[in-house]
Amino acid sequence: MANQDNKSPESQLVSFLSGNPLLGSCLGQKEMDDLLGTLPSLAAPSANTVQAWTEAMMNYQRDTLKLWMNPWSNLTGQEGSAVIEPQAGDRRFKDEEWKNNPVCNFLMQSYLLASRAMCESADASELDAHDQRVLSFYTRYAADALAPTNFLHTNPEVIRQAVESQGQSLVDGFKNMTEDLQSGAITTSDPDGFTLGENIAGTQGSVVFRNELMEVIQYKPLVEKVYQRPLVIVPPCVNKFYIFDLNERKSFVKHALEQGQNVFIISWRNASQEMCDVSWDDYIQKGLWTAFDVARDISGIKKINVLSWCIGGTMMVTALAAMSATERRNIVSATFLTTMIDFSDPGEVEVFVDQKQIEGFHNRVETSGVLPGNDLGRAMAMLHANESIWHFVINNYLLGKTPPPFDVLHWNADTSNLPKDMYNFFVNNMYQKNLLKEAGGVTVCGKALNVADIDVPCYFVSATGDHIVPWRTTFLAKDLIGDNVEFILTEGGHVSGTAINHPVKCRRSFWHGGESGLNGDDWQASAEKQAGSWWEHWHAWLSEKGGKQVAAPEQLGNDAYQPMEAAPGVYVKEDVNQNG
Incomplete structure:
Protein backbone atom coordinates (compact mmCIF):
# COMPACT_ATOMS: atom_id res chain seq x y z
CA MET A 1 0.00 0.00 0.00
CA GLY A 167 -32.73 14.94 17.47
CA GLN A 168 -35.70 15.54 15.17
CA SER A 169 -33.95 18.52 13.55
CA LEU A 170 -31.11 16.23 12.46
CA VAL A 171 -33.56 13.68 11.08
CA ASP A 172 -35.37 16.40 9.15
CA GLY A 173 -32.07 17.81 7.93
CA PHE A 174 -30.92 14.44 6.63
CA LYS A 175 -34.23 14.10 4.79
CA ASN A 176 -33.79 17.56 3.26
CA MET A 177 -30.25 16.71 2.18
CA THR A 178 -31.23 13.43 0.50
CA GLU A 179 -34.00 15.19 -1.42
CA ASP A 180 -31.57 17.85 -2.62
CA LEU A 181 -29.05 15.20 -3.65
CA GLN A 182 -31.75 13.67 -5.84
CA SER A 183 -32.67 17.01 -7.42
CA GLY A 184 -29.04 18.12 -7.82
CA ALA A 185 -29.52 21.54 -6.22
CA ILE A 186 -29.82 23.09 -2.77
CA THR A 187 -33.38 24.15 -1.97
CA THR A 188 -33.47 27.91 -1.40
CA SER A 189 -37.23 28.50 -1.34
CA ASP A 190 -40.15 26.34 -0.26
CA PRO A 191 -40.80 24.31 -3.43
CA ASP A 192 -44.51 24.15 -2.61
CA GLY A 193 -44.81 27.87 -1.99
CA PHE A 194 -45.56 28.97 -5.55
CA THR A 195 -47.81 27.85 -8.38
CA LEU A 196 -47.21 29.31 -11.82
CA GLY A 197 -50.16 31.32 -13.02
CA GLU A 198 -51.56 31.74 -9.52
CA ASN A 199 -49.28 33.42 -6.98
CA ILE A 200 -46.36 33.88 -9.37
CA ALA A 201 -46.39 34.81 -13.08
CA GLY A 202 -50.06 35.62 -12.65
CA THR A 203 -50.64 38.59 -14.95
CA GLN A 204 -53.41 37.71 -17.40
CA GLY A 205 -52.42 37.00 -20.97
CA SER A 206 -52.34 34.33 -23.65
CA VAL A 207 -49.80 32.39 -25.64
CA VAL A 208 -50.36 33.61 -29.19
CA PHE A 209 -47.48 31.81 -30.90
CA ARG A 210 -45.34 28.74 -30.28
CA ASN A 211 -42.49 27.07 -32.14
CA GLU A 212 -39.82 24.58 -31.12
CA LEU A 213 -37.76 27.29 -29.40
CA MET A 214 -40.14 29.69 -27.70
CA GLU A 215 -43.64 30.88 -26.94
CA VAL A 216 -44.83 34.45 -27.43
CA ILE A 217 -47.21 35.74 -24.77
CA GLN A 218 -49.43 38.77 -25.26
CA TYR A 219 -50.76 40.33 -22.07
CA LYS A 220 -54.26 41.62 -21.49
CA PRO A 221 -54.33 45.44 -21.41
CA LEU A 222 -55.10 47.07 -18.07
CA VAL A 223 -56.13 50.49 -19.40
CA GLU A 224 -58.62 51.65 -22.02
CA LYS A 225 -56.01 53.12 -24.36
CA VAL A 226 -52.60 51.73 -25.25
CA TYR A 227 -49.66 52.99 -27.22
CA GLN A 228 -49.91 52.02 -30.85
CA ARG A 229 -46.44 50.49 -31.02
CA PRO A 230 -46.08 47.27 -29.01
CA LEU A 231 -43.32 46.52 -26.52
CA VAL A 232 -41.55 43.17 -27.01
CA ILE A 233 -39.56 41.87 -24.03
CA VAL A 234 -36.66 39.44 -24.54
CA PRO A 235 -35.66 37.77 -21.24
CA PRO A 236 -32.48 35.74 -20.77
CA CYS A 237 -32.69 32.12 -21.85
CA VAL A 238 -30.78 30.85 -18.79
CA ASN A 239 -33.76 31.53 -16.49
CA LYS A 240 -37.50 31.70 -16.95
CA PHE A 241 -39.21 34.88 -18.16
CA TYR A 242 -41.35 35.44 -15.08
CA ILE A 243 -38.70 37.49 -13.31
CA PHE A 244 -40.60 40.27 -15.10
CA ASP A 245 -43.87 39.09 -13.52
CA LEU A 246 -43.25 37.77 -10.01
CA ASN A 247 -46.28 39.27 -8.28
CA GLU A 248 -48.42 42.41 -8.36
CA ARG A 249 -46.04 44.31 -6.08
CA LYS A 250 -42.97 43.56 -8.20
CA SER A 251 -44.24 42.91 -11.72
CA PHE A 252 -42.49 44.89 -14.44
CA VAL A 253 -45.04 43.58 -16.93
CA LYS A 254 -48.03 44.74 -14.89
CA HIS A 255 -46.51 48.17 -14.35
CA ALA A 256 -45.83 48.53 -18.09
CA LEU A 257 -49.43 47.55 -18.82
CA GLU A 258 -50.66 50.16 -16.36
CA GLN A 259 -48.65 52.76 -18.27
CA GLY A 260 -50.46 51.86 -21.48
CA GLN A 261 -47.93 49.56 -23.10
CA ASN A 262 -49.11 46.69 -25.31
CA VAL A 263 -46.76 44.04 -23.94
CA PHE A 264 -45.47 40.87 -25.60
CA ILE A 265 -42.83 38.64 -24.01
CA ILE A 266 -40.78 35.63 -25.11
CA SER A 267 -40.91 32.47 -23.00
CA TRP A 268 -37.87 30.39 -23.94
CA ARG A 269 -38.01 26.62 -24.06
CA ASN A 270 -35.79 24.63 -21.71
CA ALA A 271 -33.29 22.94 -24.03
CA SER A 272 -33.32 19.16 -24.31
CA GLN A 273 -30.60 16.90 -25.71
CA GLU A 274 -32.49 16.81 -29.01
CA MET A 275 -31.92 20.57 -29.29
CA CYS A 276 -28.12 20.28 -29.09
CA ASP A 277 -27.66 21.69 -32.62
CA VAL A 278 -29.81 24.76 -32.02
CA SER A 279 -27.53 27.68 -32.77
CA TRP A 280 -27.24 31.33 -31.84
CA ASP A 281 -28.60 32.11 -35.31
CA ASP A 282 -31.68 30.02 -34.51
CA TYR A 283 -32.28 32.05 -31.36
CA ILE A 284 -32.15 35.22 -33.45
CA GLN A 285 -34.19 34.03 -36.43
CA LYS A 286 -36.71 31.70 -34.77
CA GLY A 287 -36.68 33.64 -31.53
CA LEU A 288 -36.25 37.41 -31.60
CA TRP A 289 -37.06 38.17 -35.22
CA THR A 290 -40.06 35.84 -35.19
CA ALA A 291 -41.39 37.40 -31.97
CA PHE A 292 -41.01 40.85 -33.53
CA ASP A 293 -43.05 39.73 -36.53
CA VAL A 294 -45.76 38.22 -34.31
CA ALA A 295 -46.13 41.47 -32.37
CA ARG A 296 -46.24 43.47 -35.62
CA ASP A 297 -48.85 41.23 -37.22
CA ILE A 298 -51.11 41.23 -34.18
CA SER A 299 -50.76 44.98 -33.60
CA GLY A 300 -51.11 45.81 -37.28
CA ILE A 301 -48.11 48.14 -37.22
CA LYS A 302 -44.53 47.70 -38.40
CA LYS A 303 -42.72 49.79 -35.81
CA ILE A 304 -42.09 48.31 -32.37
CA ASN A 305 -40.15 48.95 -29.16
CA VAL A 306 -37.99 46.22 -27.65
CA LEU A 307 -36.51 45.52 -24.22
CA SER A 308 -33.99 42.86 -23.24
CA TRP A 309 -32.03 41.73 -20.21
CA CYS A 310 -28.60 40.10 -19.63
CA ILE A 311 -27.84 37.44 -22.27
CA GLY A 312 -31.14 38.43 -23.86
CA GLY A 313 -29.58 41.85 -24.30
CA THR A 314 -26.53 40.38 -26.01
CA MET A 315 -28.90 38.52 -28.32
CA MET A 316 -30.70 41.77 -28.99
CA VAL A 317 -27.44 43.54 -29.90
CA THR A 318 -26.60 40.84 -32.44
CA ALA A 319 -30.18 40.79 -33.77
CA LEU A 320 -30.16 44.54 -34.38
CA ALA A 321 -26.68 44.56 -35.88
CA ALA A 322 -27.61 41.69 -38.21
CA MET A 323 -30.63 43.57 -39.58
CA SER A 324 -30.48 45.70 -42.67
CA ALA A 325 -30.71 49.45 -42.20
CA THR A 326 -34.27 49.32 -43.53
CA GLU A 327 -35.29 46.62 -41.06
CA ARG A 328 -33.72 48.52 -38.16
CA ARG A 329 -35.86 51.55 -38.93
CA ASN A 330 -38.83 49.50 -37.73
CA ILE A 331 -37.24 49.23 -34.27
CA VAL A 332 -38.18 52.55 -32.70
CA SER A 333 -36.20 52.00 -29.50
CA ALA A 334 -34.16 49.33 -27.74
CA THR A 335 -33.82 49.05 -23.96
CA PHE A 336 -30.98 46.97 -22.52
CA LEU A 337 -30.87 45.87 -18.89
CA THR A 338 -27.44 44.77 -17.59
CA THR A 339 -26.09 44.05 -21.06
CA MET A 340 -22.43 43.76 -22.04
CA ILE A 341 -21.12 44.39 -25.54
CA ASP A 342 -17.48 44.68 -24.53
CA PHE A 343 -16.60 41.64 -22.38
CA SER A 344 -13.11 42.82 -21.45
CA ASP A 345 -14.01 42.89 -17.74
CA PRO A 346 -16.81 40.42 -17.00
CA GLY A 347 -16.40 40.88 -13.26
CA GLU A 348 -16.48 38.04 -10.77
CA VAL A 349 -17.67 35.63 -13.46
CA GLU A 350 -14.15 35.78 -14.91
CA VAL A 351 -12.98 33.13 -12.43
CA PHE A 352 -14.98 30.59 -14.45
CA VAL A 353 -13.79 31.79 -17.87
CA ASP A 354 -10.39 30.65 -19.08
CA GLN A 355 -9.17 28.24 -21.71
CA LYS A 356 -8.94 25.26 -19.39
CA GLN A 357 -12.41 25.67 -17.92
CA ILE A 358 -14.00 26.45 -21.27
CA GLU A 359 -12.49 23.27 -22.69
CA GLY A 360 -13.85 21.34 -19.73
CA PHE A 361 -17.36 22.69 -20.26
CA HIS A 362 -17.02 22.14 -24.00
CA ASN A 363 -16.20 18.47 -23.47
CA ARG A 364 -19.16 18.10 -21.16
CA VAL A 365 -21.69 19.71 -23.47
CA GLU A 366 -20.35 17.69 -26.41
CA THR A 367 -21.33 14.59 -24.46
CA SER A 368 -24.63 15.75 -22.99
CA GLY A 369 -25.79 18.03 -25.81
CA VAL A 370 -26.70 20.80 -23.37
CA LEU A 371 -25.10 22.89 -20.67
CA PRO A 372 -27.14 21.91 -17.59
CA GLY A 373 -28.88 24.83 -15.95
CA ASN A 374 -27.95 23.46 -12.53
CA ASP A 375 -24.27 23.93 -13.42
CA LEU A 376 -24.86 27.59 -14.15
CA GLY A 377 -26.86 27.95 -10.96
CA ARG A 378 -24.08 26.45 -8.84
CA ALA A 379 -21.47 28.68 -10.44
CA MET A 380 -23.50 31.81 -9.73
CA ALA A 381 -24.13 30.65 -6.15
CA MET A 382 -20.39 30.27 -5.57
CA LEU A 383 -19.91 33.99 -6.20
CA HIS A 384 -21.72 34.68 -2.91
CA ALA A 385 -21.27 31.38 -1.16
CA ASN A 386 -22.13 32.42 2.39
CA GLU A 387 -25.53 33.78 1.37
CA SER A 388 -26.32 31.40 -1.50
CA ILE A 389 -24.84 28.10 -0.30
CA TRP A 390 -23.73 27.83 3.31
CA HIS A 391 -26.74 29.68 4.73
CA PHE A 392 -29.00 27.03 3.24
CA VAL A 393 -26.68 24.17 4.20
CA ILE A 394 -27.03 25.28 7.82
CA ASN A 395 -30.74 26.07 7.66
CA ASN A 396 -31.86 23.04 5.64
CA TYR A 397 -29.46 20.27 6.65
CA LEU A 398 -28.08 21.14 10.10
CA LEU A 399 -31.18 22.84 11.54
CA GLY A 400 -33.65 20.72 9.59
CA LYS A 401 -35.77 23.66 8.49
CA THR A 402 -37.60 24.27 5.24
CA PRO A 403 -36.77 27.66 3.72
CA PRO A 404 -39.74 30.02 3.51
CA PRO A 405 -41.30 30.86 0.14
CA PHE A 406 -39.33 33.62 -1.59
CA ASP A 407 -40.33 34.48 -5.14
CA VAL A 408 -36.93 35.77 -6.29
CA LEU A 409 -35.10 32.69 -5.01
CA HIS A 410 -37.81 30.45 -6.48
CA TRP A 411 -37.19 32.04 -9.87
CA ASN A 412 -33.41 31.98 -9.42
CA ALA A 413 -33.50 28.21 -8.89
CA ASP A 414 -35.74 27.70 -11.93
CA THR A 415 -32.89 27.59 -14.43
CA SER A 416 -32.84 26.34 -18.01
CA ASN A 417 -30.44 24.20 -20.00
CA LEU A 418 -28.64 25.78 -22.96
CA PRO A 419 -28.12 24.00 -26.31
CA LYS A 420 -24.55 22.96 -27.05
CA ASP A 421 -24.04 25.00 -30.23
CA MET A 422 -25.64 28.15 -28.87
CA TYR A 423 -23.65 27.97 -25.61
CA ASN A 424 -20.33 27.38 -27.38
CA PHE A 425 -20.91 30.32 -29.72
CA PHE A 426 -21.73 32.65 -26.84
CA VAL A 427 -18.83 31.73 -24.59
CA ASN A 428 -16.20 31.53 -27.33
CA ASN A 429 -17.10 34.74 -29.14
CA MET A 430 -18.12 36.90 -26.20
CA TYR A 431 -16.39 35.86 -22.99
CA GLN A 432 -13.28 34.17 -24.36
CA LYS A 433 -12.40 36.20 -27.48
CA ASN A 434 -14.44 39.39 -26.86
CA LEU A 435 -15.23 39.73 -30.56
CA LEU A 436 -18.64 41.39 -30.46
CA LYS A 437 -17.14 44.84 -29.98
CA GLU A 438 -14.90 44.38 -33.03
CA ALA A 439 -16.22 45.37 -36.45
CA GLY A 440 -16.68 42.11 -38.38
CA GLY A 441 -15.60 40.05 -35.38
CA VAL A 442 -18.80 38.02 -35.13
CA THR A 443 -21.00 36.68 -37.91
CA VAL A 444 -24.70 36.17 -37.17
CA CYS A 445 -27.30 35.03 -39.69
CA GLY A 446 -24.75 35.37 -42.48
CA LYS A 447 -23.76 38.95 -41.69
CA ALA A 448 -20.46 40.13 -40.22
CA LEU A 449 -21.61 42.40 -37.41
CA ASN A 450 -20.63 45.95 -36.62
CA VAL A 451 -22.44 47.14 -33.50
CA ALA A 452 -21.73 50.73 -34.55
CA ASP A 453 -24.41 50.19 -37.22
CA ILE A 454 -27.06 50.16 -34.48
CA ASP A 455 -28.55 53.62 -34.91
CA VAL A 456 -31.66 52.84 -32.87
CA PRO A 457 -32.32 55.06 -29.81
CA CYS A 458 -31.00 52.97 -26.92
CA TYR A 459 -31.62 53.01 -23.17
CA PHE A 460 -29.04 51.11 -21.09
CA VAL A 461 -29.66 50.28 -17.43
CA SER A 462 -27.04 48.90 -15.06
CA ALA A 463 -26.82 48.47 -11.28
CA THR A 464 -24.08 49.57 -8.90
CA GLY A 465 -24.05 46.26 -7.03
CA ASP A 466 -24.28 43.92 -10.02
CA HIS A 467 -21.65 41.19 -9.50
CA ILE A 468 -22.54 39.32 -12.70
CA VAL A 469 -22.52 42.18 -15.22
CA PRO A 470 -20.36 45.06 -13.88
CA TRP A 471 -21.84 48.46 -14.63
CA ARG A 472 -18.53 49.99 -15.72
CA THR A 473 -18.30 47.30 -18.39
CA THR A 474 -21.83 47.86 -19.65
CA PHE A 475 -21.08 51.60 -19.72
CA LEU A 476 -18.60 50.95 -22.54
CA ALA A 477 -21.58 50.49 -24.86
CA LYS A 478 -21.85 54.29 -25.05
CA ASP A 479 -18.66 54.34 -27.12
CA LEU A 480 -19.58 51.33 -29.26
CA ILE A 481 -23.13 52.12 -30.38
CA GLY A 482 -24.38 55.23 -32.15
CA ASP A 483 -24.71 58.57 -30.41
CA ASN A 484 -28.35 58.15 -29.35
CA VAL A 485 -27.69 56.25 -26.09
CA GLU A 486 -29.26 57.03 -22.72
CA PHE A 487 -27.38 55.41 -19.82
CA ILE A 488 -29.00 54.88 -16.43
CA LEU A 489 -27.19 53.67 -13.32
CA THR A 490 -29.40 52.40 -10.52
CA GLU A 491 -28.68 51.31 -7.00
CA GLY A 492 -29.21 47.62 -6.41
CA GLY A 493 -28.03 44.35 -7.90
CA HIS A 494 -28.33 42.26 -11.03
CA VAL A 495 -31.99 41.53 -10.31
CA SER A 496 -33.06 43.82 -7.49
CA GLY A 497 -32.04 47.02 -9.24
CA THR A 498 -33.29 46.29 -12.75
CA ALA A 499 -36.07 43.76 -13.36
CA ILE A 500 -37.33 44.35 -9.81
CA ASN A 501 -37.50 48.05 -8.95
CA HIS A 502 -41.17 48.95 -8.57
CA PRO A 503 -41.76 52.66 -7.92
CA VAL A 504 -44.10 51.95 -4.99
CA LYS A 505 -42.08 52.11 -1.76
CA CYS A 506 -38.85 52.22 -3.75
CA ARG A 507 -35.94 53.21 -1.51
CA ARG A 508 -33.33 53.25 -4.24
CA SER A 509 -31.96 56.06 -6.36
CA PHE A 510 -30.57 56.24 -9.87
CA TRP A 511 -28.22 58.42 -11.90
CA HIS A 512 -29.01 59.88 -15.32
CA GLY A 513 -28.01 62.65 -17.68
CA GLY A 514 -24.26 62.55 -17.16
CA GLU A 515 -21.86 64.29 -19.52
CA SER A 516 -20.71 62.56 -22.71
CA GLY A 517 -17.14 61.53 -23.46
CA LEU A 518 -16.28 60.50 -19.89
CA ASN A 519 -15.36 57.19 -18.31
CA GLY A 520 -17.89 55.50 -16.06
CA ASP A 521 -16.81 57.00 -12.75
CA ASP A 522 -16.53 60.53 -14.13
CA TRP A 523 -19.91 60.14 -15.83
CA GLN A 524 -21.48 59.13 -12.52
CA ALA A 525 -19.91 62.15 -10.81
CA SER A 526 -21.40 64.43 -13.47
CA ALA A 527 -24.84 62.76 -13.53
CA GLU A 528 -27.94 63.78 -11.62
CA LYS A 529 -28.87 61.46 -8.76
CA GLN A 530 -32.62 61.05 -8.44
CA ALA A 531 -34.52 59.26 -5.69
CA GLY A 532 -36.91 56.52 -6.74
CA SER A 533 -37.14 53.90 -9.45
CA TRP A 534 -35.73 54.28 -12.94
CA TRP A 535 -38.92 52.66 -14.25
CA GLU A 536 -40.79 55.97 -14.27
CA HIS A 537 -37.91 57.76 -16.02
CA TRP A 538 -37.90 54.98 -18.62
CA HIS A 539 -41.66 55.16 -19.17
CA ALA A 540 -41.37 58.89 -19.83
CA TRP A 541 -38.60 58.17 -22.35
CA LEU A 542 -40.53 55.29 -23.95
CA SER A 543 -43.85 57.15 -24.16
CA GLU A 544 -42.32 59.48 -26.74
CA LYS A 545 -41.60 56.47 -28.93
CA GLY A 546 -44.87 54.59 -28.49
CA GLY A 547 -46.81 56.37 -31.22
CA LYS A 548 -50.34 57.61 -30.71
CA GLN A 549 -52.65 56.07 -28.15
CA VAL A 550 -55.42 53.85 -29.50
CA ALA A 551 -58.23 51.81 -28.04
CA ALA A 552 -56.90 48.75 -26.23
CA PRO A 553 -57.57 45.49 -28.08
CA GLU A 554 -60.63 43.67 -26.78
CA GLN A 555 -59.22 40.28 -27.76
CA LEU A 556 -55.67 38.96 -27.63
CA GLY A 557 -54.05 37.69 -30.82
CA ASN A 558 -55.89 37.81 -34.15
CA ASP A 559 -57.21 35.43 -36.79
CA ALA A 560 -53.70 34.32 -37.73
CA TYR A 561 -52.50 34.08 -34.14
CA GLN A 562 -55.29 32.58 -32.10
CA PRO A 563 -54.75 32.39 -28.32
CA MET A 564 -53.43 28.90 -27.63
CA GLU A 565 -53.23 28.81 -23.86
CA ALA A 566 -53.44 31.14 -20.89
CA ALA A 567 -50.25 32.74 -19.65
CA PRO A 568 -47.71 31.75 -18.46
CA GLY A 569 -47.88 28.99 -21.07
CA VAL A 570 -46.33 25.53 -21.35
CA TYR A 571 -42.60 26.02 -21.83
CA VAL A 572 -42.16 27.86 -18.54
CA LYS A 573 -43.31 24.74 -16.70
CA GLU A 574 -40.56 22.51 -18.09
CA ASP A 575 -38.13 21.55 -15.35
CA VAL A 576 -34.37 21.77 -15.87
CA ASN A 577 -33.95 18.12 -14.86
CA GLN A 578 -36.77 17.07 -17.16
CA ASN A 579 -34.82 17.97 -20.29
CA GLY A 580 -31.25 17.77 -18.94
Missing part, protein backbone atom coordinates in the same frame (compact mmCIF):
# COMPACT_ATOMS: atom_id res chain seq x y z
CA ALA A 2 1.31 3.43 -0.92
CA ASN A 3 2.47 5.65 1.89
CA GLN A 4 0.00 8.53 2.32
CA ASP A 5 2.84 10.76 3.50
CA ASN A 6 4.40 10.57 0.03
CA LYS A 7 1.44 12.24 -1.62
CA SER A 8 2.16 15.60 -3.22
CA PRO A 9 0.77 18.74 -1.57
CA GLU A 10 -1.52 19.22 -4.56
CA SER A 11 -2.99 15.72 -4.26
CA GLN A 12 -3.41 16.11 -0.51
CA LEU A 13 -5.32 19.34 -1.10
CA VAL A 14 -7.55 17.65 -3.67
CA SER A 15 -8.25 14.83 -1.22
CA PHE A 16 -9.15 17.29 1.51
CA LEU A 17 -11.43 19.42 -0.63
CA SER A 18 -13.25 16.55 -2.31
CA GLY A 19 -13.55 14.65 0.96
CA ASN A 20 -15.19 17.51 2.81
CA PRO A 21 -18.97 16.89 2.72
CA LEU A 22 -19.75 20.59 2.43
CA LEU A 23 -17.03 21.64 0.02
CA GLY A 24 -17.61 18.64 -2.18
CA SER A 25 -21.22 19.60 -2.79
CA CYS A 26 -20.31 22.68 -4.81
CA LEU A 27 -16.59 22.41 -5.58
CA GLY A 28 -16.20 19.87 -8.36
CA GLN A 29 -13.14 18.45 -10.11
CA LYS A 30 -13.19 21.27 -12.67
CA GLU A 31 -13.03 23.94 -9.99
CA MET A 32 -10.30 22.10 -8.07
CA ASP A 33 -8.24 21.68 -11.23
CA ASP A 34 -8.54 25.39 -11.93
CA LEU A 35 -7.41 26.25 -8.40
CA LEU A 36 -4.50 23.82 -8.46
CA GLY A 37 -3.45 25.09 -11.87
CA THR A 38 -2.41 28.34 -10.23
CA LEU A 39 -0.14 26.67 -7.66
CA PRO A 40 2.95 26.14 -9.87
CA SER A 41 3.10 29.92 -10.33
CA LEU A 42 3.74 30.20 -6.59
CA ALA A 43 6.93 28.13 -6.75
CA ALA A 44 9.12 31.21 -7.31
CA PRO A 45 7.43 34.08 -5.46
CA SER A 46 8.72 37.62 -5.75
CA ALA A 47 10.38 39.43 -2.87
CA ASN A 48 7.23 41.49 -2.36
CA THR A 49 5.13 38.35 -2.19
CA VAL A 50 7.45 36.72 0.33
CA GLN A 51 7.37 39.85 2.45
CA ALA A 52 3.56 39.99 2.33
CA TRP A 53 3.29 36.30 3.24
CA THR A 54 5.69 36.81 6.11
CA GLU A 55 3.72 39.77 7.41
CA ALA A 56 0.45 37.85 7.15
CA MET A 57 1.88 34.92 9.11
CA MET A 58 3.49 37.18 11.70
CA ASN A 59 0.21 39.02 12.19
CA TYR A 60 -1.59 35.71 12.50
CA GLN A 61 0.87 34.40 15.09
CA ARG A 62 0.83 37.67 17.04
CA ASP A 63 -2.96 37.88 17.17
CA THR A 64 -3.32 34.19 17.94
CA LEU A 65 -0.94 34.64 20.84
CA LYS A 66 -3.05 37.55 22.07
CA LEU A 67 -6.10 35.33 21.87
CA TRP A 68 -4.42 32.61 23.91
CA MET A 69 -2.92 35.07 26.40
CA ASN A 70 -6.23 36.72 27.18
CA PRO A 71 -8.05 33.91 29.00
CA TRP A 72 -10.04 36.12 31.33
CA SER A 73 -11.66 38.07 28.51
CA ASN A 74 -12.34 34.88 26.60
CA LEU A 75 -13.89 33.21 29.63
CA THR A 76 -16.11 36.17 30.48
CA GLY A 77 -16.85 37.31 26.94
CA GLN A 78 -16.26 40.93 27.89
CA GLU A 79 -17.20 43.44 25.22
CA GLY A 80 -14.20 45.06 23.63
CA SER A 81 -11.82 42.26 24.55
CA ALA A 82 -11.99 40.56 21.17
CA VAL A 83 -8.84 40.30 19.07
CA ILE A 84 -10.93 40.16 15.88
CA GLU A 85 -14.61 40.70 15.12
CA PRO A 86 -16.75 39.54 12.20
CA GLN A 87 -16.96 42.12 9.43
CA ALA A 88 -20.02 44.32 9.21
CA GLY A 89 -22.73 42.43 7.37
CA ASP A 90 -21.34 38.99 8.26
CA ARG A 91 -24.42 37.27 9.68
CA ARG A 92 -22.86 33.87 10.22
CA PHE A 93 -22.13 34.59 13.87
CA LYS A 94 -25.36 36.38 14.80
CA ASP A 95 -26.32 33.78 17.44
CA GLU A 96 -25.63 35.20 20.91
CA GLU A 97 -23.62 32.11 21.88
CA TRP A 98 -20.79 33.23 19.61
CA LYS A 99 -20.40 36.26 21.84
CA ASN A 100 -21.44 34.99 25.26
CA ASN A 101 -20.08 31.45 25.30
CA PRO A 102 -16.29 31.64 25.85
CA VAL A 103 -15.61 28.41 23.95
CA CYS A 104 -17.68 29.51 20.96
CA ASN A 105 -16.17 32.99 21.07
CA PHE A 106 -12.66 31.56 21.11
CA LEU A 107 -13.50 29.23 18.22
CA MET A 108 -14.98 32.08 16.20
CA GLN A 109 -11.98 34.34 16.69
CA SER A 110 -9.55 31.52 15.90
CA TYR A 111 -11.37 30.87 12.65
CA LEU A 112 -11.52 34.56 11.70
CA LEU A 113 -7.78 34.94 12.28
CA ALA A 114 -6.95 31.88 10.19
CA SER A 115 -9.36 32.92 7.44
CA ARG A 116 -7.85 36.40 7.30
CA ALA A 117 -4.32 35.00 7.06
CA MET A 118 -5.34 32.63 4.25
CA CYS A 119 -7.01 35.35 2.20
CA GLU A 120 -4.29 37.95 2.76
CA SER A 121 -1.63 35.47 1.67
CA ALA A 122 -3.58 34.57 -1.46
CA ASP A 123 -4.26 38.20 -2.34
CA ALA A 124 -0.55 39.06 -2.07
CA SER A 125 0.66 36.37 -4.47
CA GLU A 126 1.27 38.70 -7.45
CA LEU A 127 0.24 36.22 -10.15
CA ASP A 128 -1.03 37.35 -13.52
CA ALA A 129 -4.42 39.03 -13.29
CA HIS A 130 -6.58 36.00 -14.06
CA ASP A 131 -4.65 33.48 -11.95
CA GLN A 132 -4.60 35.97 -9.08
CA ARG A 133 -8.36 36.34 -9.26
CA VAL A 134 -8.85 32.57 -9.38
CA LEU A 135 -6.53 31.91 -6.43
CA SER A 136 -8.12 34.64 -4.31
CA PHE A 137 -11.63 33.49 -5.20
CA TYR A 138 -11.15 29.82 -4.37
CA THR A 139 -9.15 30.63 -1.23
CA ARG A 140 -12.07 32.69 0.05
CA TYR A 141 -14.46 29.97 -1.01
CA ALA A 142 -12.50 27.36 0.95
CA ALA A 143 -12.17 29.68 3.95
CA ASP A 144 -15.91 30.31 3.96
CA ALA A 145 -16.60 26.59 3.70
CA LEU A 146 -14.44 25.86 6.75
CA ALA A 147 -16.33 28.26 9.03
CA PRO A 148 -17.36 26.62 12.33
CA THR A 149 -20.95 27.63 11.60
CA ASN A 150 -21.03 25.03 8.82
CA PHE A 151 -20.44 22.01 11.06
CA LEU A 152 -22.72 20.19 13.46
CA HIS A 153 -20.31 19.95 16.39
CA THR A 154 -19.15 23.58 16.27
CA ASN A 155 -22.39 25.47 15.65
CA PRO A 156 -24.11 26.27 18.98
CA GLU A 157 -27.46 27.01 17.33
CA VAL A 158 -27.43 23.61 15.64
CA ILE A 159 -26.52 21.83 18.89
CA ARG A 160 -29.24 23.69 20.80
CA GLN A 161 -31.85 22.88 18.16
CA ALA A 162 -30.87 19.20 18.14
CA VAL A 163 -31.17 18.97 21.94
CA GLU A 164 -34.47 20.84 22.11
CA SER A 165 -36.01 18.76 19.32
CA GLN A 166 -34.58 15.51 20.72
